[in-house]
Amino acid sequence: MGKATSVNNKLYSVWNHFIESGELTPNLLDPFIADSWQRSREAGVNPHRCSNCKSHLEVDTISNLPAELVKAAYPVVEEVYDSVRGSGFRVCLVDANGYIIYSIPQLDATVNINWTESSVGTNAIGTAIVTGESLQIIGIEHYCYDFHNLTTTAAPIFDRNGNLLTVLALIGPSSEDHSHVLTMLVKAAGKMVDRFKILAKNRQLKTYNQRLTNIFNMMSDGVIIFSSNGTIDLVNPAVEHILGRPAGDIIGTTLQNLLDARPGSIEDFMLKGNSFSDVEVFMDGPQGKIHCLASGNFSRNEDGKVDSGMMVLQNMDRINRLVSRFTGARAQYKFNDIIGNSAPLMESINIARMATMNNSNVLLTGESGTGKEVFAQAIHNASFRHKGPFVAINCGAIPRELVASELFGYVEGAFTGAKRGGSIGKFEMASGGTIFLDEIGDMPFELQVALLRVLQNRRVTRIGDSKEIPVDVRVICATNKDLRSEIEQGNFREDLYYRLNVISINIPPLRERADDIPQLVKHFLGQLGRRNENVLSILEPEIIDKLKRYDWPGNVRELQNVVERLVCTASQNRVTSGDLPPEIISSECFYAGEELQASPVTMYKQKRKQMLAEEESQQIISLLQKHQGNITRVAEETGFSRMTIYRKMKLYNISRDDCL
Numbered sequence: 001m002g003k004a005t006s007v008n009n010k011l012y013s014v015w016n017h018f019i020e021s022g023e024l025t026p027n028l029l030d031p032f033i034a035d036s037w038q039r040s041r042e043a044g045v046n047p048h049r050c051s052n053c054k055s056h057l058e059v060d061t062i063s064n065l066p067a068e069l070v071k072a073a074y075p076v077v078e079e080v081y082d083s084v085r086g087s088g089f090r091v092c093l094v095d096a097n098g099y100i101i102y103s104i105p106q107l108d109a110t111v112n113i114n115w116t117e118s119s120v121g122t123n124a125i126g127t128a129i130v131t132g133e134s135l136q137i138i139g140i141e142h143y144c145y146d147f148h149n150l151t152t153t154a155a156p157i158f159d160r161n162g163n164l165l166t167v168l169a170l171i172g173p174s175s176e177d178h179s180h181v182l183t184m185l186v187k188a189a190g191k192m193v194d195r196f197k198i199l200a201k202n203r204q205l206k207t208y209n210q211r212l213t214n215i216f217n218m219m220s221d222g223v224i225i226f227s228s229n230g231t232i233d234l235v236n237p238a239v240e241h242i243l244g245r246p247a248g249d250i251i252g253t254t255l256q257n258l259l260d261a262r263p264g265s266i267e268d269f270m271l272k273g274n275s276f277s278d279v280e281v282f283m284d285g286p287q288g289k290i291h292c293l294a295s296g297n298f299s300r301n302e303d304g305k306v307d308s309g310m311m312v313l314q315n316m317d318r319i320n321r322l323v324s325r326f327t328g329a330r331a332q333y334k335f336n337d338i339i340g341n342s343a344p345l346m347e348s349i350n351i352a353r354m355a356t357m358n359n360s361n362v363l364l365t366g367e368s369g370t371g372k373e374v375f376a377q378a379i380h381n382a383s384f385r386h387k388g389p390f391v392a393i394n395c396g397a398i399p400r401e402l403v404a405s406e407l408f409g410y411v412e413g414a415f416t417g418a419k420r421g422g423s424i425g426k427f428e429m430a431s432g433g434t435i436f437l438d439e440i441g442d443m444p445f446e447l448q449v450a451l452l453r454v455l456q457n458r459r460v461t462r463i464g465d466s467k468e469i470p471v472d473v474r475v476i477c478a479t480n481k482d483l484r485s486e487i488e489q490g491n492f493r494e495d496l497y498y499r500l501n502v503i504s505i506n507i508p509p510l511r512e513r514a515d516d517i518p519q520l521v522k523h524f525l526g527q528l529g530r531r532n533e534n535v536l537s538i539l540e541p542e543i544i545d546k547l548k549r550y551d552w553p554g555n556v557r558e559l560q561n562v563v564e565r566l567v568c569t570a571s572q573n574r575v576t577s578g579d580l581p582p583e584i585i586s587s588e589c590f591y592a593g594e595e596l597q598a599s600p601v602t603m604y605k606q607k608r609k610q611m612l613a614e615e616e617s618q619q620i621i622s623l624l625q626k627h628q629g630n631i632t633r634v635a636e637e638t639g640f641s642r643m644t645i646y647r648k649m650k651l652y653n654i655s656r657d658d659c660l
Helices: 002-021 031-042 056-062 067-084 124-131 180-218 237-243 267-272 316-326 343-355 372-382 400-408 445-457 483-488 494-500 510-531 541-549 555-569 582-591 600-626 631-638 642-651
Strands: 090-095 100-104 135-138 150-158 164-173 222-227 232-235 259-261 276-285 288-300 306-315 362-365 390-394 434-438 459-461 468-470 474-479 503-506
Touching: 002 031, 031 124, 067 090, 067 100, 067 164, 067 180, 124 135, 124 150, 124 164, 135 180, 150 180, 164 180, 222 237, 237 276, 237 288, 237 306, 288 316, 288 468, 306 316, 343 372, 343 503, 343 510, 343 642, 362 372, 372 390, 372 434, 372 474, 400 445, 400 459, 445 459, 445 494, 483 494, 510 541, 510 555, 541 555, 600 631, 600 642, 631 642
Parallel strands: 362 474, 362 503, 390 434, 434 474
Antiparallel strands: 090 100, 090 164, 135 150, 150 164, 222 232, 222 306, 259 276, 276 288, 288 306, 459 468
């Protein structure tokens, strides 16, 4: 005991000399103590009284140690305290700022000392924060006189990035030897690190689980988790959306009861526990069967037996819409893209706009080149189906033997050369949107009954299959033929005609809306100007007049080609009459009264044109007499609009009163 007192006296002399002079006697202090005293002095710490205290409320605000880490440290702190109980020691958990955030026994109810070196000078807690080392400081080794009767022991704890998390500390009297305490505290700190690692791992797993849950819930594909006997345990919101049923109605049912697959397709997988991919299935929904594409996998237990499985569902309607979107099955044109404001054109546009407000079938009639597909696309884009696909098919451009497979699809093995896995048809691809059947008058007669059945039932049956697939499509058809005449000749079914001809829109030929030609020419020149440099931006008025007097058998398409030809052949960016195509020049000869100078071919054409006009005039007179002057009935029988009938009557100088 005398030796300890002697050491303390000598150490006190060293401390007192340093406090008064700032000088240290060599070799009488451990280097880390000497360094700490120097830092404390430089920080201006009062060596005679420590006064840097804050309230517990302020400490709670300042502390950056997560509450979950403090909670995880409780058992270790309590275990250490059990080892030193009755010795006068306090076990503390200190944050990186030097404040005690948990203590056994509890601290004074009002104040909390800041234990950093810059606040209270050398002590095990503050010095450990600076050095990052576990250490013990006894009695007079403390810089502040108030701590000369204490032994402080501290073990810092860091995260995996080397950042200080907390300090585990013991504060007690210096009257006895407590050298064993440092070893015990270091071991306890190791336990705390292990607990923090477990906590971090659990937090990481929780984060991963939350991410997986978010992915599970936000997937646009439906996901079904089921047990080994097929009982459904969990579904994501996409399944609820696809099936139109809440999760509570689905969970607990069996997959077999919910599923209507092709015989042997999934049952075989379920029995054998093999994975399956892209199998067509039909799921039970409140409004009937729902066509889906299914893929699945199974997990096995330690014995190799299937204990659960997962199925991913994709709604075929959505797949078809995506396929259509990324394969160009989209409508480009809108009503604003239809050039012209003549009365005949505006009448057709007005009817087409009314057609956008419903889901009825539309029949577009008109000569080739009048823009029937532009109208079809505009109707689609202005309807509630505008986000769905727009699938066009030319019934006259497909070989007769392939029309059915193109429209309705086929299953694997349906015919020689059928693709493996089969193929969906245009009706399925257009589901949720619009199908445009161009040149409907050229559809093979034997297939018209199948089309009629689809229109009536809204279901298609693939070639080689017996299962009906529901489709949600709007049908827009177009033809340049007189379908009534085709019916009389036995080429077109009358019942199909009435099914298609719910809303009839006749697209006027260009010769009946010649006033739109200047706008069309300007539009086509603008298009060409965007594609090429140094092109014409305008045509002379006399050239426009000549174009307006031509009868345009090829309609807008022919005009577009003529304008492009003029641009390509014009010399010095100027078009003359000689640059016009021969057929337009020939027609000019007729209009100028120069019939005798025209060629025999031209004379024949003009003579035939006159004969056709006379026949058309006589036909209108006969129909007016037949229907007692009722313009509406005449229009219905001819397939023309009422405005067109009025215009032709004016052209041929026909009076309705003369026909009564």
